Structure formats: C-alpha cells, structure tokens
Amino acid sequence: MKKALIFLTTLIVAACFWIVPSVFADNSSSAIKIDGQFDDWSGITKDTFGYYYTGNWAMVNNNTEIDVYLDNGDNGSINLSLSNYTLKIGNQTYNLFMSQNGTDLTVSAQDENDNWKTITDVGVGKLIKSGNEQKMEFNVSLAKLNQSTPVTSTITLSNSNLGSQTVTAINSSTISNSSSASSASSSNTTTSSSSFVSDNSSSQSTQANSSSTASSSDSVTNTNTSGNFKIVIDGQFNDWSGITKSNMVSGNDNDNIKKAALIADDQNIYFYIAMEPVLEGGYTQLQPSGYTLTVGGISYSLDFNHNSSVSLNDGETKMISLGIYDSKTGSYVTLNGQAAVTKEKITQSLGDGSTIEGWADVVECAVPFSDLKGVSNTSGQIITLENTNLWTGKLETSGGTTHPVVLAGLGLGTALFGLWKLKKRKYNFSRGSK
Numbered sequence: 001m002k003k004a005l006i007f008l009t010t011l012i013v014a015a016c017f018w019i020v021p022s023v024f025a026d027n028s029s030s031a032i033k034i035d036g037q038f039d040d041w042s043g044i045t046k047d048t049f050g051y052y053y054t055g056n057w058a059m060v061n062n063n064t065e066i067d068v069y070l071d072n073g074d075n076g077s078i079n080l081s082l083s084n085y086t087l088k089i090g091n092q093t094y095n096l097f098m099s100q101n102g103t104d105l106t107v108s109a110q111d112e113n114d115n116w117k118t119i120t121d122v123g124v125g126k127l128i129k130s131g132n133e134q135k136m137e138f139n140v141s142l143a144k145l146n147q148s149t150p151v152t153s154t155i156t157l158s159n160s161n162l163g164s165q166t167v168t169a170i171n172s173s174t175i176s177n178s179s180s181a182s183s184a185s186s187s188n189t190t191t192s193s194s195s196f197v198s199d200n201s202s203s204q205s206t207q208a209n210s211s212s213t214a215s216s217s218d219s220v221t222n223t224n225t226s227g228n229f230k231i232v233i234d235g236q237f238n239d240w241s242g243i244t245k246s247n248m249v250s251g252n253d254n255d256n257i258k259k260a261a262l263i264a265d266d267q268n269i270y271f272y273i274a275m276e277p278v279l280e281g282g283y284t285q286l287q288p289s290g291y292t293l294t295v296g297g298i299s300y301s302l303d304f305n306h307n308s309s310v311s312l313n314d315g316e317t318k319m320i321s322l323g324i325y326d327s328k329t330g331s332y333v334t335l336n337g338q339a340a341v342t343k344e345k346i347t348q349s350l351g352d353g354s355t356i357e358g359w360a361d362v363v364e365c366a367v368p369f370s371d372l373k374g375v376s377n378t379s380g381q382i383i384t385l386e387n388t389n390l391w392t393g394k395l396e397t398s399g400g401t402t403h404p405v406v407l408a409g410l411g412l413g414t415a416l417f418g419l420w421k422l423k424k425r426k427y428n429f430s431r432g433s434k
Contacts, residue, residue: 031172032060032067034139036103036126041069041137044170049163053077059157059169063150065123066140066169068157076132079337081161082234083317087140090153094145095315096122098138099239100232103128107138109145116315119144161319229263231270233366235317235340240272240364248391256283262385262395266377268366269293271385271395275360280348284360286310286341290389293367296381298374301325304339304363312343314359324371331373339365 032040046056046069055072066087072078082105085096093112098105105125111117122145125138142149155169231239245259259274275284288309291302303323304310310320322338325331341363348358369377384394 032062032137032139034067034124034126034137036128036137038069038071038135038137044069047165047167049159049165049167050078051163055080055162057157057167059155059167060172061151061155061169062172063142065142066155068125068136068138068140070136070162072132072134074133077336078134078162079319080127080134080136081159081319082127082232083236083340083342084159084161086158088154088156089142089145089147089151092145092147096140097234097236097317098125099236100127100234101230105136105138107140109140111145160316229265229270231263231268231364231366233319233338233340233364235319235342235364237272237274237342237344237362237364243272245272245274246395248393248395250388250391255279258390260385260391260395262383262397264377264383264397266369268368269295269383269397270364270366272362272364273390274344274362276346277360278349280350280356280358282348284346284358286361286363287387287389290387292386293372294382294384294386295369295372295375296383298372299327300372301327302365302367304341304365306334310341310361312341312361314343314345317342320363322365322367324367326373329373333371335368335371338367339363 041058044058044060046058048054049057049070050073053073053075055070055075055078057068057070059069060067070080072080082100083097087094087096087109095110095112095116096107097110098107100106103126105127106121107123107125109119109122111119123138123140125136127134127136142151156166157169158164158166229239229243240261243261243263245261248258248260249256256275256277259272259276261272263270275282275286277283286304286309288304289307293300293302301324303325305320306323310318312318318341319337320339320341322335324333324335341361343359344362346358346360347355349355369375375381382396384396386394
C-alpha cells in the first residue's frame with residue numbers, strides 16, 4: 001500500500017511539471033513563425049502600400065524581434081522588394097536589405113546612426129511566388145540591432161520602391177487569440193498556403209531559381225554554360241565581389257572608367273556596370289540605352305527603364321525594367337524585376353591631388369535565356385556585350401571568364417599563330433625521325 005501511494009504521488013508531481021509550464025508559458029514571441037506558411041498572419045490587420053496598384057503589409061513587435069508581412073495583392077505589376085526598407089525604432093534609423101537563396105531570405109541592416117555600419121544576419125525571411133501572387137515574411141532581431149528589449153517606442157517601416165506609405169508595428173500582446181490559434185493549427189495541419197509554391201513563369205523568380213540551382217544539385221541537372229553564380233538582382237552587390245571586373249573606357253578617355261563584368265549560367269546572362277570616374281565631375285549616371293547583347297551570333301538591343309534616366313537619392317536603390325528588342329522579329333518585351341540600380345559612394349580625385357567622396361550609379365541585370373528567342377543556353381557559345389555610349393570594344397564571356405575584346409581580329413590572329421606553331425613542331429619532329 002505504501003509503495004502504491006508513493007507511485008501515485010510521483011505521477012501527480014510529474015503531471016504538474018508537464019501541465020503548469022504549458023499553461024503559463026508566454027507564447028507571444030512564437031506567435032509568428034517565419035516558415036512560408038502565412039496563416040499566422042490571418043488575424044492581424046493589414047495596411048495597404050503602393051503608388052497605383054496596391055499590396056498589403058503588417059508589422060508586429062514581439063518584444064525580442066520584429067516580424068513583417070507583405071503581399072502584392074495578387075497583382076503581377078508589383079514585385080516585392082528585397083532592399084531599401086527604412087526601419088525606424090524611436091529616433092534610430094536602419095536600412096534593411098536581403099539576400100535570396102531560392103525562397104529563403106537573409107536580412108542585413110545598415111545603421112544610419114553609426115556611419116552606415118553594416119550588420120549582417122539580423123534576421124531571416126521567406127519569399128513565396130505563385131503565378132502573379134507574391135508573399136513575403138521576415139523578422140529582425142532587436143538584440144542584433146543593439147536595442148534594449150522590450151522596445152516601447154514607436155517602430156515604423158517604409159520602402160520607396162513600394163510606395164510612400166509607412167506601416168507601424170503593433171505589439172504582440174494586442175493580437176487576438178484567433179491569430180495564435182491559427183499559428184498553432186498551421187504547424188499541425190496542411191492548409192491552402194502549403195500549395196503556394198515558387199512558379200518559374202514569373203519574371204523576377206528567374207534569379208531566385210538560378211540562385212537555388214547552385215545549391216540544389218540533387219534536383220537540377222548541372223548544365224551551366226559558365227558556372228553556378230549566386231547572383232541576386234536586388235541592388236546589393238556583395239555577390240559580385242569574387243567576379244573579375246574590367247575597366248572599360250571610351251577611346252582614350254581614361255577618366256570616365258566603367259567597371260564591368262559579364263557572366264552566364266544555364267538560366268541567365270548577368271552583367272554588372274559601375275560608373276567610377278577618376279575625377280570629380282565625371283560621368284556617374286546610369287546609361288539607360290545603347291546596349292547590344294550578342295549570343296551565339298544573334299544580337300539583341302537592351303534598355304533600362306524604358307530608355308529613361310533614373311533619379312536616385314544618395315544610397316537609394318530602385319528596381320527598374322529591362323527591355324529586350326529583337327530586330328529580326330521586331331518584337332519587344334519588357335521584364336520587371338530583372339535589373340536594379342543603386343547610387344553608391346565612390347572616392348574621386350581633385351586637380352590638386354586630394355580626394356573627395358562622391359556618388360555614382362551601379363547597375364546589375366539578369367537576362368533570362370528564355371526571353372531571348374532563337375537562342376539556347378548551350379554551353380561554349382560566345383556571349384558579348386557592347387555599348388558605344390559607354391566604352392570602346394566588347395565584354396565577352398566564355399567558360400566563366402570575363403574580359404574586354406577591343407580588336408575584332410585578335411581571336412583570328414591567335415588561332416593562326418597556334419596553327420603555325422603546330423605545323424613547325426610537326427616539321428621538326430619529322431626531320432628528327434629520319
């Protein structure tokens with residue numbers, strides 16, 4: 001009897017340790033899960049953003065982190081931006097930007113209050129696309145922004161790429177119980193959101209898929225023409241840091257240098273152009289027209305922003321349109337989300353030898369093979385990029401290398417020299433064998 005009583009008492013104590021924490025635990029910080037399932041946002045009021053077409057967004061202060069939701073209102077004219085988010089916490093301001101790998105996002109920040117110091121990996125996110133529909137969610141750790149928690153001051157978010165509106169964070173304690181219930185059910189059941197998957201037909205998703213191809217060799221056969229490049233078109237250029245740039249100039253104008261690169265994989269042709277004039281007063285603006293892209297002997301004319309200049313504030317990024325004109329067919333297509341331009345800080349020289357800080361445009365672009373009619377992504381073909389408004393000669397890519405080509409006969413001369421050397425070697429060998 002005594003043993004039975006001890007056993008029963010042990011069971012009751014164990015049950016208390018299991019039940020009490022589950023009843024009194026604070027679940028507010030886990031109400032929002034960054035997992036690409038968006039049901040946990042269903043009970044949260046959304047505000048609208050946009051200039052002409054509108055999307056929806058919301059922001060929650062979970063005391064230890066900030067959670068953000070966006071959708072494009074099922075409108076293909078709106079591409080959710082990966083950069084240029086202005087986060088304000090009280091009187092402190094941060095610029096948020098993201099890198100993308102498939103549907104996964106990594107959030108970084110620049111602290112405007114600390115000389116634009118970059119803080120990497122402050123949060124994670126998900127960007128999911130299906131047809132015209134796009135949904136995004138991401139979080140930002142308050143501790144990684146050196147914010148004391150909980151934050152009681154007002155928190156706002158804006159993005160001039162998306163609209164002139166501002167969204168204000170609500171505290172997680174004010175969220176209705178229906179939101180928490182929805183969050184719990186989404187982790188245990190399969191809902192309509194689970195079928196919301198990436199769709200290759202959307203124009204901007206091309207760069208997401210090219211990024212994921214490099215790290216997902218299990219599901220995609222590697223048929224890259226020049227290599228696997230994790231280039232994301234977002235106006236942030238860290239993914240170009242390991243790629244060789246060529247100094248391109250027009251004629252003998254060695255002042256107005258353009259640092260440029262051209263690469264390709266099995267989905268896209270990528271190019272990068274940074275305006276870097278040596279002297280103050282040099283050419284710093286994006287050239288919107290005059291690009292000739294030649295793939296396997298077939299040429300296409302490219303333009304940015306409908307052949308119009310782009311107005312940028314210092315440090316600002318804008319997603320701009322890419323136009324492709326095929327002179328053989330007379331067709332012209334406009335792609336959104338395939339090019340981004342940022343006004344970045346550069347160092348220039350003055351006449352007395354001293355230096356000064358200036359600002360100049362940098363553009364990156366992804367041209368999908370699927371939108372170049374009449375060509376394939378076959379490996380080994382020569383791809384060149386010209387723009388007589390910017391430089392003399394061509395950028396050329398083949399086998400993953402990038403280099404300028406100034407003389408049209410250079411390749412022919414090299415081939416003839418190699419043939420002469422080969423014949424001479426055969427002749428000497430035949431004489432020695434007699």
